[in-house]
Each structure stands twice: as C-alpha cells, then as structure tokens.
Amino acid sequence: MNHKRHSLVVVAHPSPKSLTAELAKTFITVLSTLSPNHTIDLLDLYAENFDPVFSKEDFKAYNMNITRPKTC
Structure with a gap:
C-alpha cells in the first residue's frame, strides 16, 4: 500500500545561510x-x-473575535 505523505519544515532564523537553514x-x-x-x-x-x-x-x-491588522 502506497500512502502519500506530506511534511511541513518550519525554520525561524534571521540568516538564510544559518545552520538551521542548511539542515x-x-x-x-x-x-x-x-x-x-x-x-x-x-x-x-x-x-x-x-x-x-x-x-x-x-x-x-482574540477574545473579542476581532482580526487585528498587521503592522509590518
């Protein structure tokens, strides 16, 4: 049986050349x-x-169920 799988890889580092990004x-x-x-x-x-x-x-x-605008 061939199951299709999906992965999400999340990185959070300011440098795109960091060890985190390379890994x-x-x-x-x-x-x-x-x-x-x-x-x-x-x-x-x-x-x-x-x-x-x-x-x-x-x-x-959040508690009032209101969406706040992004500041950036």
Whole structure:
C-alpha cells in the first residue's frame, strides 16, 4: 500500500545561510530522494515577517473575535 505523505519544515532564523537553514535544506533533499512520493513544504518564518509576540492588545482582540491588522 502506497500512502502519500506530506511534511511541513518550519525554520525561524534571521540568516538564510544559518545552520538551521542548511539542515532544513538537507533534510528536504534527503527525504525527497528517499521518498519521492512525499511532498514537502518549507516555511521560513523570518521570510514571512512572522511576529512571535502576542501582545495584550492581540489577546483582547482574540477574545473579542476581532482580526487585528498587521503592522509590518
């Protein structure tokens, strides 16, 4: 039985040349080679301008079910 699998690789480092980024690329290359039917997405939180801070205002908006606009 051939099950299709999917992986999401998440990195969070400001330098695209970091050890973290290189390990993620290597992991994706190896997994793609060993399991060609395996789909993989790479999510770079810094490239996405992800803000990990959940402020008091964010928490209030979350509790009131309001979507706050992005500041960046």
